[in-house]
Amino acid sequence: MIERPFGPLERTVPIVGQGTWNTPTRGDRADEAKRALRRGVELGMVHIDTAEMYGDGASERLIGEAIRGLPREQLFLVSKVLPSNASYEGTLRACDASLKRLGTDYLDCYLLHWRGGVPLGETMRALERLVHDGKIRSLGVSNFDVDDLQEARTALERDPIACNQVLYHLGERTIEAHEIPYCREHQIAVVAYTPFGRGDWTDRAGVQTLERIARAHGATTRQVILAFLTRADGIFAIPKASTVAHVEENAGAGDVQLDDEEIRAIDGAFPARRRRGGLPSL
Ligand code: NDP
Structure with a gap:
């Protein structure tokens, strides 16, 4: 599994992690989901993403059960505060509640879930306080555009923004135009959520290109999609x-490396809402 520096952090993080929105949290399917999370960690997918919103805390509880007994330092745990809780005191409280549900005493990164009508200055100060108190190792944001990022950076007094978690898949590539270059310039990791577009790719135009490239690598189309997004x-x-x-x-996607021709071919096959003027040099 390829790892790379995560924004300004000292540690590296594997390029493919594990999301948990809508993860089954009851019955046999929850047991399977826990096994899946542990297997993912075993295979190097130590970045586990959750949020207080997911299942109203049930996703965090399930992760807590899944990671019990694993060495904490090995994991990269991320959770998010809801905008409706993101006042100064509310953010501190929400973080404590997430830590409790996860059964850990710190998060590797804690994000504001989306901008909403949040008092950004207050929230950023609360996140910095959490870093200072050792409850989170880094702070980040999600669903932020360039203006939001600029405002958040201005509001922060000490700590950098470690990541911006954003929607990015083959059918939705608008972040390539502004957010990715901005994040690159300011050393902010970009974390692609909904990388499969939550959908089935087998009937989409362009899938033949993915299949051809997948065959050449002995990989699957989904592995090629992930390799493209994290190129x-x-x-x-x-x-x-x-x-x-x-x-x-x-x-398995964490080991697939696409060459320039393959990247150009996928770019051409999935032009939907990409930057005008062709493939940006990422
Ligand atoms: P994804 O694009 O990750 O798609 C998830 C779907 O793909 C599920 O139905 C899953 O099925 C299926 N799937 C996954 N792997 C495979 C595979 N190898 N073969 C076939 N099907 C597969 O969508 P999400 O929206 O869940 O996004 C990923 C994560 O990003 C979320 O879980 C969440 O952590 C985060 N996120 C963050 C948001 C934000 O606002 N910050 C918003 C949305 C998501 P199954 O479950 O059966 O395995």
Whole structure:
């Protein structure tokens, strides 16, 4: 599994992690989801993404059970505060509640889930306080455009923004135009959420290109999709999978390296909403 520096952090993080939105949290499917998370960690997908919003805390609880007994330092745990909780005191409280549900005493990164009508200055100060108190190792944001990022950077007094978690898949590539270059310039990791567009790719135009490239690598189309999205430094992807088989497939993407011709071919096959003027040099 390829690892790379995560924004300004000292540690490296594997390019493919594990999302947990809508992860089954009850019954047999929850047991399978826990096995899948552990298997993912075993295969190097130590970046686990969650949020207080997911299942109203149930996703964090499930992760807490799944990671029990694993060496904490090995993991890269990320959670998010809801805008509705993101006042100064509210953010501190929300973080404590997430830590409790996860059964850990720190998060590797803690994000504001989306901008909403949040008092950004207050929230950023609360996140800095959490870093200072050792409850989070770094702070980040999600669904931020360049204006939001600029405002957040101005509001921060000490700590840098470690990441911006954003929607990025083959059918939705608008972040290539502004957010990715901005994040690159300011050493902010870009974390691609919903990397599969939550959909089935087998009936989409362009899939033949993915299949051809997948065959050449002895890989699957989903592995090629993840390799394409994470083709440049500073970009990570967090597919969500709730079965061991899916997790194993996704982890395999971490070793697929596409050449320039393959990247150009995928770019041409999935032109939807990409930057005008062709493939940006990421
Ligand atoms: P994804 O694009 O990751 O798609 C998830 C779907 O793909 C699930 O149905 C899953 O099935 C299926 N899948 C995963 N791997 C495979 C595979 N190898 N073969 C076949 N099917 C597969 O969508 P998400 O929206 O879940 O995004 C990923 C994560 O990003 C979220 O879980 C969450 O952590 C984060 N996110 C963050 C947001 C934000 O606002 N910050 C918003 C949305 C997502 P199955 O479950 O059966 O394995």
